[in-house]
Every structure is written in structure tokens, then in C-alpha cells.
Amino acid sequence: MKKNKKIIPLFFIIIVAFFSCEEDIIKPDSMRITLRVEVIDTSIFTKTLSGDSLVSNANVYINSISYSQQKEALTDSNGVAVFENLLPDNYSITISKNISKEDAMKVNGNYVRWIMSNQIQDTMLFDIIDKEIEIRIILKLIKPGTLIFSEIYYNGSPANPIPYYFHDQFTEIYNNSSETIYLDSLMIADVDYGHKDEDVIHSIHSYMFPGDGTTYPIAPGEYVIVAQDAINHSEINPGSVDLHNADFEYYVKDHGDVDNPDITNMIQIQHKYGIDFLYSVMNDAIVLMKVKDPFALGYDTFDCLLLPKSAVIDGVEYREKLSEMDKKRLDATIDGGITGGLEMYQGKSIERKFERFEDDRAILMDNNNSSIDFHVLDTATIGYNYDVNKIE
Amino acid sequence: MKKLTLKIIVVLTFFSQSLIFAENDYSCTNEYLNIINDNNILWNIFDNEKYVKYSFRYDGFNGNFKLPFEFEKKDHLTFTASGGKHLKKGQFISGNFSYHNQLLYNKKWIHNSVPYTGMPFFIADSSIGNFKLNGISWNLNIVNEIIENRLNYGVSFFYNVDEQIKTVFPKTIIKRSDFSVKLFSGIKTNNIISTIYGKYFNFKENIKTSRYSLEQGLTPIFIKIRNMDNPFIYYGETSEERLISLQGYTCGINFRLPKRLKLLAEYEYAIAQNEDGGANIKDQGSWFSNRFLYDAELKLKIKNIGINGFSNAMINEQTAKYPNWDVETYEYTRKNFTNGVGINYCFGKKMYIKHGIFYSIDRLKRIDKFTGILQYFPTSSLKATIDIDYAISSKLNSNIYFSLKSVTPNDNIIYDDLTGWYYNSITKEEEQYYLAYYDVYTIKMNTSFRLNNSIIYIIEGKYSYVSHNDDKKNSLDNRNYFSINLILKRR
Numbered sequence: 036m037k038k039n040k041k042i043i044p045l046f047f048i049i050i051v052a053f054f055s056c057e058e059d060i061i062k063p064d065s066m067r068i069t070l071r072v073e074v075i076d077t078s079i080f081t082k083t084l085s086g087d088s089l090v091s092n093a094n095v096y097i098n099s100i101s102y103s104q105q106k107e108a109l110t111d112s113n114g115v116a117v118f119e120n121l122l123p124d125n126y127s128i129t130i131s132k133n134i135s136k137e138d139a140m141k142v143n144g145n146y147v148r149w150i151m152s153n154q155i156q157d158t159m160l161f162d163i164i165d166k167e168i169e170i171r172i173i174l175k176l177i178k179p180g181t182l183i184f185s186e187i188y189y190n191g192s193p194a195n196p197i198p199y200y201f202h203d204q205f206t207e208i209y210n211n212s213s214e215t216i217y218l219d220s221l222m223i224a225d226v227d228y229g230h231k232d233e234d235v236i237h238s239i240h241s242y243m244f245p246g247d248g249t250t251y252p253i254a255p256g257e258y259v260i261v262a263q264d265a266i267n268h269s270e271i272n273p274g275s276v277d278l279h280n281a282d283f284e285y286y287v288k289d290h291g292d293v294d295n296p297d298i299t300n301m302i303q304i305q306h307k308y309g310i311d312f313l314y315s316v317m318n319d320a321i322v323l324m325k326v327k328d329p330f331a332l333g334y335d336t337f338d339c340l341l342l343p344k345s346a347v348i349d350g351v352e353y354r355e356k357l358s359e360m361d362k363k364r365l366d367a368t369i370d371g372g373i374t375g376g377l378e379m380y381q382g383k384s385i386e387r388k389f390e391r392f393e394d395d396r397a398i399l400m401d402n403n404n405s406s407i408d409f410h411v412l413d414t415a416t417i418g419y420n421y422d423v424n425k426i427e
Numbered sequence: 428m429k430k431l432t433l434k435i436i437v438v439l440t441f442f443s444q445s446l447i448f449a450e451n452d453y454s455c456t457n458e459y460l461n462i463i464n465d466n467n468i469l470w471n472i473f474d475n476e477k478y479v480k481y482s483f484r485y486d487g488f489n490g491n492f493k494l495p496f497e498f499e500k501k502d503h504l505t506f507t508a509s510g511g512k513h514l515k516k517g518q519f520i521s522g523n524f525s526y527h528n529q530l531l532y533n534k535k536w537i538h539n540s541v542p543y544t545g546m547p548f549f550i551a552d553s554s555i556g557n558f559k560l561n562g563i564s565w566n567l568n569i570v571n572e573i574i575e576n577r578l579n580y581g582v583s584f585f586y587n588v589d590e591q592i593k594t595v596f597p598k599t600i601i602k603r604s605d606f607s608v609k610l611f612s613g614i615k616t617n618n619i620i621s622t623i624y625g626k627y628f629n630f631k632e633n634i635k636t637s638r639y640s641l642e643q644g645l646t647p648i649f650i651k652i653r654n655m656d657n658p659f660i661y662y663g664e665t666s667e668e669r670l671i672s673l674q675g676y677t678c679g680i681n682f683r684l685p686k687r688l689k690l691l692a693e694y695e696y697a698i699a700q701n702e703d704g705g706a707n708i709k710d711q712g713s714w715f716s717n718r719f720l721y722d723a724e725l726k727l728k729i730k731n732i733g734i735n736g737f738s739n740a741m742i743n744e745q746t747a748k749y750p751n752w753d754v755e756t757y758e759y760t761r762k763n764f765t766n767g768v769g770i771n772y773c774f775g776k777k778m779y780i781k782h783g784i785f786y787s788i789d790r791l792k793r794i795d796k797f798t799g800i801l802q803y804f805p806t807s808s809l810k811a812t813i814d815i816d817y818a819i820s821s822k823l824n825s826n827i828y829f830s831l832k833s834v835t836p837n838d839n840i841i842y843d844d845l846t847g848w849y850y851n852s853i854t855k856e857e858e859q860y861y862l863a864y865y866d867v868y869t870i871k872m873n874t875s876f877r878l879n880n881s882i883i884y885i886i887e888g889k890y891s892y893v894s895h896n897d898d899k900k901n902s903l904d905n906r907n908y909f910s911i912n913l914i915l916k917r918r
Contacts, residue, residue: 058760058790058792058803058805060792060801060803060840062799062801062842063794063795063796063799063800063801063842064796064799065796065797065798065799065800065844065845066754066756066796066797066798066799067798067799067845101659101709102657102659120845122657122797122798123752123797159751161752163752163754356660356661
């Protein structure tokens with residue numbers, strides 16, 4: 036019993052010691068940051084129009100690479116766009132601003148529209164101490180395209196009844212300029228992933244428009260349709276599109292591909308694999324280009340055709356997941372963004388947005404950034420079908 | 428007769444004590460590291476007798492009073508063969524071999540085998556499915572005598588290997604291989620028995636999803652969860668893979684004054700790394716855990732009534748670091764503290780009764796320092812037990828145990844500014860669980876039949892019913908746990 040007298044107090048000391056461990060609960064600080072993007076134009080345009088180099092009313096888009104977060108803001112009169120409560124991550128930042136023909140006329144006397152744009156890809160934004168990050172970006176001047184992709188239907192049809200139906204893909208090309216342009220010898224190509232070359236693109240498939248230079252004109256405000264298979268797909272999969280009146284068709288000889296004899300076939304330049312020129316239903320980049328000699332640069336070690344980047348007239352990149360800016364195939368000089376964000380086989384399509392009318396002719400948005408220029412349609416529309424009442 | 432009574436007291440107090448730690452058995456939130464927290468060899472380092480034992484055990488859970496990533500239902504079968512014998516004078520070898528077969532029903536998203544260890548890194552897909560597990564485990568213990576019945580030392584090895592398969596697309600395969608080695612030494616004097624031990628463990632969990640192809644007609648969404656919000660989401664293009672490697676050490680001491688005090692103190696340190704393979708490699712960062720526990724029992728005897736005081740506590744602190752930057756982004760603290768008093772007395776020669784009442788405090792704190800989320804859930808619980816041991820005959824003994832535990836959440840604190848979809852759909856559901864008032868009813872029965880001097884048949888059964896008793900309407904209702912263990916032991 037004497038020994039118990041020593042043990043009992045010890046036992047209760049342990050108990051009291053644990054009872055006295057009170058929790059200290061305070062509101063935690065997050066690691067969220069504030070991003071300030073300062074936009075500067077060192078060309079003559081902004082200085083002439085506003086008196087200094089700070090660019091106001093520029094669109095700034097940021098994409099978090101790890102998280103599904105896209106945000107946009109306009110720069111203020113000091114040329115600064117502010118993003119608050121951002122999670123630390125690697126981000127892509129894209130800036131774009133249009134200079135209208137009227138403004139350009141005031142600056143250099145030429146009645147030509149310009150785009151000011153630039154992009155930073157995959158930059159880490161993290162500051163544990165100040166939690167405020169400032170980035171300064173100088174814009175580059177880019178001339179908008181003349182022939183552009185106005186719609187690309189790559190998504191494929193829902194199973195009705197045939198699953199994985201992708202033969203109804205089509206490409207719509209639009210003349211966004213005020214002059215007639217000839218399609219003859221222009222090329223449509225897709226771009227392989229994983230190449231970082233400065234001057235060339237690596238093409239898996241490339242198809243050329245036929246003609247002797249003046250055979251296939253597109254008037255201002257007109258479009259052409261290039262079908263994967265120029266047939267009425269709604270007869271096979273109700274709800275799909277009718278492409279039997281398409282203007283051109285991809286055709287791969289001796290591979291069991293469908294050939295509509297009434298429709299002009301594109302000329303095969305490069306075809307690495309597949310029974311047809313299939314655009315990926317998930318992730319791909321499509322370019323329109325004019326190349327004098329498509330075989331001049333030869334092939335890479337993976338049998339992709341090398342084509343000069345400088346020959347690209349327009350390009351559009353789409354991905355199933357829009358935040359995957361780190362997996363881009365096209366650089367900012369061709370397409371500074373990504374469009375799509377579609378789960379495959381939904382029958383949806385990507386279409387270029389309407390910008391304004393010019394002499395009753397629709398001018399479509401062209402910032403060289405598909406994140407800004409394109410939107411998603413619930414169903415594919417053959418021909419430019421903007422609804423004036425729903426102009427964004 | 429005195430000796431027999433004493434033996435009964437020792438056995439029952441040990442049994443009762445083990446109930447305290449086992450009181451959370453109805454839940455599958457038992458910590459991952461506990462899978463080899465078997466200290467029997469340490470307590471009995473000087474009591475080595477030749478034996479052979481076979482057991483068949485079934486454990487089953489069902490009900491929706493659970494955390495969101497826990498399975499809805501579980502069937503688990505274990506066959507175990509174990510034995511021990513003296514290899515030579517002063518050297519005793521023992522061990523067991525087990526086969527496990529488990530089926531989990533409707534487990535949501537997470538591929539990790541044990542979702543609620545506190546470690547905040549998960550790999551998941553968007554489906555809810557069943558998981559099948561088959562596995563085997565070995566345990567081998569060797570005890571050597573240095574001074575006869577005074578000083579022993581030994582080594583214990585444990586190895587577990589199992590494979591778990593998700594039965595629905597993307598057919599995740601989880602392969603685990605767990606290894607531990609423990610060194611221990613015991614000393615015995617006329618009044619004291621004490622054992623010190625050190626253990627190293629290394630657990631590996633390799634998670635792989637099947638390669639995605641269009642023909643499967645499905646588009647899985649893979650989710651990589653880090654901390655408490657803002658997971659990474661990947662629309663399945665191809666396979667995902669993660670290797671979780673967890674290692675650490677434990678050291679501790681067991682101490683007994685056979686008639687007065689029994690004490691166990693243990694410290695554990697663990698570190699884990701997650702390494703991704705597959706299509707979307709994402710660094711997850713590292714995880715650290717410090718855990719301390721003690722378990723004490725004080726025995727008093729006033730005339731023919733035994734009075735026991737119980738106290739045990741566990742403190743577990745975990746942190747996680749961001750992969751690219753050397754900053755702590757997650758903190759987890761769990762503190763559990765239980766005290767109890769038991770009164771034991773005999774009814775005649777055949778019946779022994781023990782009453783117990785226990786009061787527990789449990790505090791759970793989780794902080795996501797990355798997004799600025801804090802959850803603090805303190806609870807208290809009161810538990811009453813009655814434990815009756817009855818010798819029906821010299822060959823037939825039985826034990827029955829009842830308990831009622833009532834858990835009350837105390838004032839919680841939640842800071843959750845700027846939270847996203849994951850927080851609102853999962854973390855909030857976890858809040859609902861931690862804030863619930865509930866009761867746990869448990870009944871255990873144990874019957875042993877001695878066929879002759881060497882063969883004993885034992886049947887152990889347990890049923891627990893967890894019932895949500897809050898007026899608030901939520902999705903939680905109840906959960907049942909049932910186990911039965913059939914044992915054949917030969918000395």
C-alpha cells in the first residue's frame with residue numbers, strides 16, 4: 036500500500052499533464068497570391084494614341100496549369116491588370132489588344148488593322164513572403180489573318196447508334212479580308228506534339244488544295260467546307276451533319292476511305308497513318324499554310340513532314356482539358372491559346388466569334404489566340420451561322 | 428485458489444485494457460501503421476510455452492455512418508496458422524502465417540487502400556466501385572535467453588503482401604508489400620518486468636490503373652488530391668501510376684509491477700514519399716508523422732474488491748511539404764486521451780464481474796496552409812462497460828461484455844474561405860461526420876472449451892452498432908460491425 040501511495044500521484048500527474056494540452060486555434064494564412072500584370076507597348080502605336088507606353092484596356096488571360104482555373108481581366112489606365120487570390124502554381128499569361136484601322140490610320144496613315152499580343156508560358160507564380168507578384172510584359176505587333184479557320188468540327192458524334200463516329204469531321208475556312216483570295220496550293224496540316232523547334236512544324240498529315248493558282252477563289256465574307264468524308268452522315272448517325280455538298284474532301288487511296296466522286300479531293304502531301312485525315316477527337320493543332328515546296332525541309336526521324344512555321348496563315352489548337360497550356364503544340368506567333376475543352380464524341384464544335392460588320396461583311400475575331408477567338412457550339416454548323424442577336 | 432484469482436484478475440484486466448484501444452473497432456479509420464502494432468510477444472517475453480493455433484476470422488462492416496472515402500460495406504476473411512516452440516533450451520521461436528480475402532463494396536474514388544491515415548495525398552478516379560483483395564502475411568519471432576528467467580532478447584520479423592483490384596473501370600490494381608523488423612529485450616526481477624524495443628518499418632503501396640483505350644467506351648476522370656481542396660483533374664487519356672513509400676521507426680518500453688502497475692510508452696516517426704508514373708506525373712511532396720502514445724493501468728485492492736484506474740493517450744502530429752518549394756502546406760494533429768475506473772469482484776467461485784466507466788477526449792485539427800482551410804473538431808465521449816466471466820464447468824468458460832459509448836462533439840472551429848468544388852463535396856461531408864452525435868453499442872462474447880489438457884476450442888464474437896443520434900438531417904445514419912473468430916489451440 037505504501038508503494039501505491041507513490042504511484043497514484045505519478046499516475047494523476049500524467050493525466051493532468053495531458054488535460055492541460057489546450058489547442059491554440061488561429062485562422063490560417065493561405066499561400067494565395069496577388070498577381071499584377073503590367074502591359075507595355077514599345078511600338079509607336081500606344082505612345083502616339085495615349086501619350087505613353089502603358090497599354091490600357093488590353094485583355095489579360097491567365098491559365099493555371101495544374102488547377103482548372105482560367106481568369107481574365109482588362110488593364111486599367113496605368114496598364115495594369117490585377118488578379119487576386121490566385122493559388123501558387125505554374126501559369127500561362129496571354130495578353131491581347133486590337134488596334135482598329137481607324138487608330139492605325141491616325142498613327143501611320145495606313146488603314147490596316149493590327150493586333151498587339153504576347154504570351155508567357157509555364158511561369159511559376161509563388162511568393163511565400165509578400166504574396167504579391169508583379170510581371171511586366173511587352174507586346175508584339177501582329178498582322179491579323181486574311182484566310183482563317185471559322186469552324187472546326189473535330190469532336191465526333193454521340194453513339195446513335197454507331198459509337199466513336201468521327202468520319203463527319205469538317206473544316207470551314209473563311210475569307211476575313213476585303214479581297215478575293217485563291218485557295219489553290221494552300222495546305223491544311225496537323226501538328227505533332229512534343230517538338231520545340233523554332234522554325235518548323237512537324238506534320239503528321241498534310242493535304243493541299245488543287246488548282247492552277249486561280250481555280251478556287253474565295254470572295255470576302257465567303258467560306259469553303261473541307262470534309263473528311265463528303266457524304267450525308269445523318270443517314271448513318273442521325274444527329275450528325277450532312278456533308279454531301281462540301282467543297283472539298285480528304286481522300287486516302289487504297290485504305291477503304293469513302294470517296295464522293297462529285298466532290299473535289301484534296302491532294303495528299305503527307306499521310307503518316309490512318310484510313311483518313313482524322314483530326315484527333317481530343318487534342319490537336321490544325322494549321323492553314325502556303326508553302327512553295329512542301330518537301331523542301333524533308334522529314335524528321337518519326338516520319339513527320341517538316342514545314343516552315345513562317346508559311347502558316349492561321350492555326351488553331353484545341354485540347355480536351357483547357358488548362359493544359361504546358362502541352363501546347365503551337366507557339367504564340369500562331370496561336371497563343373487553346374480552345375475546345377470538350378469531352379470526345381459529344382457532337383460539339385468550335386467556332387470563331389463574330390467581331391463586327393464591315394460593309395455588311397462579317398469580320399471574325401482574330402487575335403491569334405483561340406482561347407479568346409473561339410467559342411463552343413452545341414452542334415456543328417456548316418457555313419458561318421452567327422446569330423446577330425447573340426453576338427458576343 | 429489465491430493464485431487462480433490473481434490469474435483471472437491479470438487476464439481480465441489485460442483484456443479490459445485492450446478494449447480501450449479496441450473501442451474504435453467499428454470504424455475503419457484505424458491508422459495504417461497499426462496493422463503490425465502487436466505487442467503480445469513483448470508482454471509475454473518470459474512466458475513462452477509450446478503451442479499450435481489455427482483460427483478463422485470474419486470481419487464485416489456495413490452502413491452509411493462513415494467518411495466519404497470509406498467503403499459502404501466490407502467482408503474480410505482471415506485464416507491464420509500460428510505456433511511456437513523451444514528450439515533449444517533458452518531459445519523460443521514463434522510465428523504465424525495468415526491468408527486474407529477481402530471485398531470492399533462501393534468505395535468512392537480513392538485508390539489508396541487506407542484513405543484516412545491523415546496523409547493528404549490521394550490518387551483517384553471518378554467512379555465508385557468494389558475492391559477485391561487477396562494477400563498473405565508472415566510473422567516470425569525468436570526469443571533468446573541470456574540469464575534464465577531474468578534477461579531475454581529477441582527479434583521479430585513481419586512481412587505482408589497483398590493485391591487489391593478495383594472491379595470496375597479503370598480496374599485499378601493496388602499492390603502492397605509491408606515489412607518490419609523489431610528488436611527487443613526484456614528484464615525481470617522479483618518485482619518488475621520490463622521490455623524495451625525498437626522497430627523499423629517500410630510499407631510500399633503501388634497503384635496502377637489500366638491503360639485507357641477508346642474501345643472501352645469510357646472516359647475516366649483521374650483525380651490527384653493534395654491536402655483539402657483544389658485537386659488536379661485529368662480527363663483519362665491513358666494510365667496513371669503512383670508508388671507510395673512509407674518508412675519509419677518505433678521505439679518503446681513496456682513496464683510492469685505485476686500487482687500494481689502496467690505501463691506502455693511508445694514513440695513513432697514515419698516519413699512518406701509519393702512518386703508518380705504514367706501519363707500525368709505530378710510531384711506530390713513529402714509527409715511526416717510523429718506519434719506518441721502511452722497506456723497505463725493502476726491496480727488497487729481493497730478487501731475483495733479490485734479497483735483499477737486506466738489512462739491512455741495518443742498524440743499524432745503530421746505535416747506535409749509542397750514538392751517544389753520547401754514549405755509546409757498541411758498540418759494534422761490528433762489527440763486522444765482516455766481515463767477510466769474499473770471495479771472488479773467475484774460472485775462465488777465461478778463468476779467474476781468487472782464494471783468500467785471511461786471518459787475520453789478526442790481532438791482533430793487539420794490545416795490546409797496552401798488554401799487557408801482549418802478544421803478543428805473536439806469531441807468527448809463517455810463509455811460504460813460490464814464484463815462478466817463465468818466458468819460453466821472446469822472445461823467450459825465463457826465471457827460476455829457489453830458497452831455503451833456516447834460521443835458528443837464540442838465547439839468546433841472551421842475556417843474555409845474561398846473554397847472550391849472538392850471542399851464543398853468531400854471535405855464538407857467529412858465535417859458532417861466529425862460533427863455528428865452518435866452512440867456505439869457493443870456486445871462481445873467469448874466461449875472456450877477445453878477438450879483435454881492440450882486442446883482448447885475458442886469462439887469469439889463481437890457486434891457493434893453505431894447510431895447517429897443527432898436531430899440534424901444529414902446523410903449519415905448507422906453502421907454495423909460484426910466479427911467472429913473460431914480458434915483451435917493446442918499446447
